[in-house]
Amino acid sequence: MENVSMEQLISLCKRRGFIFQGSEIYGGLAGTWDYGPLGSELKRNIQNAWWKMFVTDREDMYGVDAAILMNQNVWKASGHVAGFTDPLVEDLVTKKRYRADHVLEEKNIDPKGMDLEAMSKAIVDNNIKSPDGNAFGEVRTFNMMFQTNIGAIQDETSVSYLRPETAQGMFVNFKNVVDSMHPKLPFGLGQIGKAFRNEIAPRDFVFRSREFEQMEIEYFVKEEDWKGRFSDWIGAMYGWMDFVGIPRSKVHELEVAPEDLAHYSKRTMDFEFDFPFGKKELYGLAYRTNFDLNNHAEASKAGLYVVDDENGGTKVVPHCIEPTFGLDRTILAVLASAYHEEGEGDDKRVVLKLKPTIAPYKVCVSPLLKNKPDLVDKARVVYSGLKKVFGNVTWDDNGNIGKRYRRQDEIGTPYCITVDFDTLENDTVTVRDRDTATQDRVAIADLQPFLAEKFS
Numbered sequence: 001m002e003n004v005s006m007e008q009l010i011s012l013c014k015r016r017g018f019i020f021q022g023s024e025i026y027g028g029l030a031g032t033w034d035y036g037p038l039g040s041e042l043k044r045n046i047q048n049a050w051w052k053m054f055v056t057d058r059e060d061m062y063g064v065d066a067a068i069l070m071n072q073n074v075w076k077a078s079g080h081v082a083g084f085t086d087p088l089v090e091d092l093v094t095k096k097r098y099r100a101d102h103v104l105e106e107k108n109i110d111p112k113g114m115d116l117e118a119m120s121k122a123i124v125d126n127n128i129k130s131p132d133g134n135a136f137g138e139v140r141t142f143n144m145m146f147q148t149n150i151g152a153i154q155d156e157t158s159v160s161y162l163r164p165e166t167a168q169g170m171f172v173n174f175k176n177v178v179d180s181m182h183p184k185l186p187f188g189l190g191q192i193g194k195a196f197r198n199e200i201a202p203r204d205f206v207f208r209s210r211e212f213e214q215m216e217i218e219y220f221v222k223e224e225d226w227k228g229r230f231s232d233w234i235g236a237m238y239g240w241m242d243f244v245g246i247p248r249s250k251v252h253e254l255e256v257a258p259e260d261l262a263h264y265s266k267r268t269m270d271f272e273f274d275f276p277f278g279k280k281e282l283y284g285l286a287y288r289t290n291f292d293l294n295n296h297a298e299a300s301k302a303g304l305y306v307v308d309d310e311n312g313g314t315k316v317v318p319h320c321i322e323p324t325f326g327l328d329r330t331i332l333a334v335l336a337s338a339y340h341e342e343g344e345g346d347d348k349r350v351v352l353k354l355k356p357t358i359a360p361y362k363v364c365v366s367p368l369l370k371n372k373p374d375l376v377d378k379a380r381v382v383y384s385g386l387k388k389v390f391g392n393v394t395w396d397d398n399g400n401i402g403k404r405y406r407r408q409d410e411i412g413t414p415y416c417i418t419v420d421f422d423t424l425e426n427d428t429v430t431v432r433d434r435d436t437a438t439q440d441r442v443a444i445a446d447l448q449p450f451l452a453e454k455f456s
């Protein structure tokens with residue numbers, strides 16, 4: 001079975017320590033999620049793989065790690081104070097609030113291209129009521145940034161925001177990177193970090209939350225090169241999806257219509273994924289022109305340009321291509337793609353076919369029986385030897401060996417090693433493959449190269 005439901009995924013995530021509801025023992029906090037022991041390993045493996053692929057393995061990329069709190073003028077210049085809004089509609093009786101575009105979509109009315117007035121009219125014309133059966137008010141805008149105040153005084157000057165995207169942390173550090181690293185065009189900045197949005201209706205597990213993580217790139221090019229670079233990034237984004245195990249057959253390209261483009265974009269392509277709750281945005285690729293650098297240069301008076309030595313030292317404000325990857329949506333797509341149920345009755349097993357490079361545990365080591373000290377001692381030696389090399393190696397001596405395999409299958413551990421009575425005779429162990437359930441007999445001395453080859 002390959003089509004997993006959200007209930008199955010959420011249940012697995014909670015049962016096996018991947019993802020929990022935020023603040024759960026206090027009844028939860030809507031739109032927040034906490035990653036547990038296995039979820040945080042998976043998340044870290046994905047972050048590290050992304051950083052390696054897009055920052056350290058490339059000669060044209062630099063990493064940054066900017067502060068979440070930024071000067072309020074950043075968000076004025078970027079257009080977020082004026083325009084980072086969602087359409088909101090309120091139940092006139094209960095005062096509960098909903099996303100107006102979601103309300104229309106649920107009635108199979110496409111809100112794309114509609115302004116606030118058109119949405120209000122569509123709600124009235126189609127006699128759409130709230131889930132509690134009451135009339136809706138007018139559709140209005142709602143700014144999604146979380147506002148806070150810096151320091152002891154709460155006035156206009158102390159206002160700041162939790163960043164709603166990591167991107168601006170890269171634009172405002174553009175000059176610092178140019179002055180310190182002296183890059184030549186094209187070059188890019190990459191960042192992984194938290195972003196916060198006061199979503200009116202957080203939903204679909206970690207798909208739409210109020211606190212989430214982004215992995216973003218701002219890639220600076222000469223204006224005349226943008227089309228070619230945009231195509232290059234489409235290929236690079238598919239390369240990433242292949243690497244983490246998101247099948248191309250479940251990914252669909254959506255060219256965003258001109259009337260639906262974000263305020264900064266001249267072209268945006270969304271990569272949609274077949275999530276269990278429907279086809280929805282996984283990643284985006286935007287051509288942001290030189291909108292951000294120009295706006296920040298004007299507002300801050302800083303010189304945000306590079307000097308083009310090939311053209312007599314002219315000052316060039318580069319244009320920007322932005323590939324953006326939601327980390328939590330990556331995790332959801334990876335889990336949904338990896339989830340399989342196989343067999344029937346007592347032979348039924350849930351198996352997470354995660355790529356070994358991102359699996360929370362690489363290997364599980366077990367003694368065949370936990371009440372035989374010779375087996376346990378030998379297994380402990382194998383375990384600590386592998387842990388030193390592969391890091392994420394786990395130990396399991398609970399229940400019978402079949403149950404241990406099932407438990408490891410369910411969390412995606414690619415290989416299970418069992419120390420049995422033959423081990424005591426000839427220093428070999430069994431290595432069981434998660435996906436095929438076949439077993440190889442391997443000498444302990446050969447285990448490291450045997451596994452290293454599987455993980456390469």
Ligand code: GAP
Pocket residue numbers: 164165166167197199206207208209210212213214216281282283284322324325326327328329
């Ligand atoms: N810098 C551009 C930008 O932030 P976006 O399409 O608003 O563009 C980028 O967000 C990515 O961040 C999305 O493609 C998605 O993967 C992720 N994302 C956006 N809002 C999210 C939310 N509320 N919860 C989880 N992930 C979200």
